[in-house]
Amino acid sequence: MKILVAVKRVADYNVKVRAKSDNTGPDLANVKMAINPFCEIAVEEAVRLKEKGIATEIVVVSIGPQAAQEQVRTALALGADRGILVTTDADLESLAVAKCLKAVCDNEKPDVVLLGKQAIDGDNNHTGQMLGALTGWAQATFASELNIDGGSATVVREVDAGLQTIEIKLPAIVTADLRLNEPRYASLPNIMKAKKKTIDSTTPADLGVDVVPRTTLLKAEPPAERQAGIKVEDVAQLVDKLKNEAKVIS
Amino acid sequence: MTILVIAEHDNNEIKGATLNAVAAAQAIGSDVDILVAGANCSAAADAAAKISGINKVLVADNTAYEFMLAENVAPLVAELAANYSHVLVPATTNGKNVIPRVGALLDVQPISDISAVISEDTFQRPFYAGNIVATVQSNDSIKVMTVRTTAFDPVAEEGGSATIEAVSAVHDAGVSEYKGEEVAKSDRPELTAADVIVSGGRGMQNGENFELLYKVADKLGAAVGASRAAVDAGFVPNEMQVGQTGKIVAPGLYIAVGISGAIQHLAGMKDSKVIVAINKDEDAPIFQVADYGLVADLFKALPELDEAL
Numbered sequence: 001m002k003i004l005v006a007v008k009r010v011a012d013y014n015v016k017v018r019a020k021s022d023n024t025g026p027d028l029a030n031v032k033m034a035i036n037p038f039c040e041i042a043v044e045e046a047v048r049l050k051e052k053g054i055a056t057e058i059v060v061v062s063i064g065p066q067a068a069q070e071q072v073r074t075a076l077a078l079g080a081d082r083g084i085l086v087t088t089d090a091d092l093e094s095l096a097v098a099k100c101l102k103a104v105c106d107n108e109k110p111d112v113v114l115l116g117k118q119a120i121d122g123d124n125n126h127t128g129q130m131l132g133a134l135t136g137w138a139q140a141t142f143a144s145e146l147n148i149d150g151g152s153a154t155v156v157r158e159v160d161a162g163l164q165t166i167e168i169k170l171p172a173i174v175t176a177d178l179r180l181n182e183p184r185y186a187s188l189p190n191i192m193k194a195k196k197k198t199i200d201s202t203t204p205a206d207l208g209v210d211v212v213p214r215t216t217l218l219k220a221e222p223p224a225e226r227q228a229g230i231k232v233e234d235v236a237q238l239v240d241k242l243k244n245e246a247k248v249i250s
Numbered sequence: 251m252t253i254l255v256i257a258e259h260d261n262n263e264i265k266g267a268t269l270n271a272v273a274a275a276q277a278i279g280s281d282v283d284i285l286v287a288g289a290n291c292s293a294a295a296d297a298a299a300k301i302s303g304i305n306k307v308l309v310a311d312n313t314a315y316e317f318m319l320a321e322n323v324a325p326l327v328a329e330l331a332a333n334y335s336h337v338l339v340p341a342t343t344n345g346k347n348v349i350p351r352v353g354a355l356l357d358v359q360p361i362s363d364i365s366a367v368i369s370e371d372t373f374q375r376p377f378y379a380g381n382i383v384a385t386v387q388s389n390d391s392i393k394v395m396t397v398r399t400t401a402f403d404p405v406a407e408e409g410g411s412a413t414i415e416a417v418s419a420v421h422d423a424g425v426s427e428y429k430g431e432e433v434a435k436s437d438r439p440e441l442t443a444a445d446v447i448v449s450g451g452r453g454m455q456n457g458e459n460f461e462l463l464y465k466v467a468d469k470l471g472a473a474v475g476a477s478r479a480a481v482d483a484g485f486v487p488n489e490m491q492v493g494q495t496g497k498i499v500a501p502g503l504y505i506a507v508g509i510s511g512a513i514q515h516l517a518g519m520k521d522s523k524v525i526v527a528i529n530k531d532e533d534a535p536i537f538q539v540a541d542y543g544l545v546a547d548l549f550k551a552l553p554e555l556d557e558a559l
Contacts, residue, residue: 011378013514016379016381016513017378017379017381017382018381018382019381019382026377026378026382038495093359094350094359094360095353095354095357095358095359095360098354117495118495120378120379120494120495120514121377121378122377123362123363123376123377123378123379123494124350124360124362124377125346125350125362126350126353126360126362127350128350129320129346129347129348129349129350129351129354130350130351130353130354130360131354132320132321132351132354133324133350133351133352133353133354133355134354136423137425138321138423138425138426139320139321139347139351139426140426141320141343141346141347142343142347144488154429157343158343158488158489159343159344159431159489160342160343160344160442160489160497161431161433161434161489162431162432162433162434162487162489163431163432163487163489164317164428164430164431164432165428165429165430165431165432166319166426166427166428166429167426167427167429168425168426168427169424169425169426172425177488178478178481178482178488178491178495179481179488213359213389214358214359214388214389214390215359215361215386215387215388215389215390216386216387216389217384217385217386218372218385218386218387219384219385220382220383220384220385221382221383221385222381222382222383223376223380223381223382223383226520226525226538226539228537228538228539228540228543229525229540229541229542229543230541230542230543231532231537231542231543231544231545232542232543232544234544234546234554235544235546235551235554235555235558236554236558238526238542238544238555239555239558239559241542242503242524242526242542246503246524246541246542248446248502248503248523248524249446249470249503249559
């Protein structure tokens with residue numbers, strides 16, 4: 001069984017990204033970049049499927065600048081077998097990303113595509129579902145448990161009310177939520193080994209994908225700042241303030 | 251310009267989030283229809299028809315739509331979308347699951363989590379964990395988007411008298427099947443609908459200690475939430491998570507207990523009206539957004555608070 005895992009290069013989750021002073025977009029100059037945390041969980045899940053003997057090959061794909069090769073390398077160090085980098089300097093929208101992934105699926109014919117549920121930069125939560133539409137495959141988003149059995153998979157999903165279980169036919173798209181697993185750290189020998197693994201390069205144009213944006217970012221500005229309030233001395237003063245000043249409790 | 255809102259419902263009742271999405275729709279234009287896709291969902295359709303300012307309720311009543319499986323519902327919505335300029339859904343887990351699939355079927359770039367309507371094609375949305383507000387213009391002929399419910403005051407649940415129209419289209423992809431749901435049973439209000447929320451973080455130390463929060467919450471009629479750190483550590487289940495990738499809330503009063511205030515958490519609650527922080531670390535970033543901060547050991551402060559209420 002072949003697994004395709006998509007990973008995105010994003011600003012590290014510890015960085016508080018701010019708008020550029022001219023409000024034209026996020027200021028990413030000199031910001032530390034990393035693999036999107038949910039994508040890392042997706043990679044880990046693929047590696048575990050291989051360790052269980054269910055997956056035979058893990059292909060990792062990223063769509064982004066040449067530098068996204070670092071994130072593909074990270075995934076290879078975690079246990080993916082080979083990589084594909086779809087290079088573009090444009091900041092692609094999720095529709096274009098999904099189309100690139102569809103083209104990669106046509107070439108690679110995976111049984112399962114694993115993605116993160118959401119990238120922490122755009123906060124869109126789109127790509128897996130959109131790839132589902134373009135391939136016509138089943139989708140299991142926000143997965144917290146994945147069990148593959150023959151031609152189908154049982155997936156537990158994190159939904160607003162609790163946990164939902166669905167069964168999907170393969171091939172299928174699965175997007176990882178927080179509790180699917182806890183990703184491992186790459187060991188030094190595996191980081192060394194990853195350097196020898198192949199990464200094939202392609203472009204959206206080579207894949208026949210039109211990446212003309214459908215939306216225009218008119219402005220990117222900081223949100224209204226909250227003013228820090230006051231410190232209260234003790235619980236009694238807190239309750240008094242909430243009752244008599246803020247009037248939010250009675 | 252006619253706008254379609256996809257209702258969030260359980261086949262019997264319309265969920266509150268739908269009313270916020272209708273409010274966003276009415277900020278775009280006045281001609282708003284609602285789609286109720288479900289199975290044996292006529293009660294929900296009747297309720298939808300009463301929502302203030304709705305023109306028409308479309309009801310797709312078929313077992314294929316019972317559990318809002320995206321593979322079945324997305325082609326239905328995509329088919330109906332041909333008659334609409336905008337398709338909106340509340341940004342619930344259902345909405346987020348279905349709408350991107352609709353977008354791709356229509357060859358449209360969806361817009362997530364709109365927090366303001368600037369014009370019929372221009373919207374605001376937060377990204378980068380809410381640290382940047384983007385103003386985005388859509389050039390697609392049909393605008394497809396999810397609505398951040400906390401950003402729009404709900405329309406009235408009653409007062410409308412929309413016509414109800416059955417939709418006969420059946421899309422059953424046959425690739426996915428609902429097996430069951432494990433729903434946390436609680437007498438407390440739902441997080442996204444609560445006026446008061448008491449949330450615990452890593453400082454709670456374990457799941458048992460959340461009892462201290464439950465006691466305070468019950469005195470206040472509050473919902474109980476948690477930070478990602480508390481969910482990550484296994485103290486409480488994920489449906490309690492407030493934050494960038496959890497639930498987005500904006501209650502009248504938010505009490506953060508033992509929560510340091512990571513940007514991912516602030517992204518989910520900083521629009522609350524009044525924020526209280528209780529933390530023993532006086533340098534915790536949560537104090538920068540709190541209206542009332544109490545530097546104290548939560549294991550001492552919570553029982554005192556319980557007593558005082």
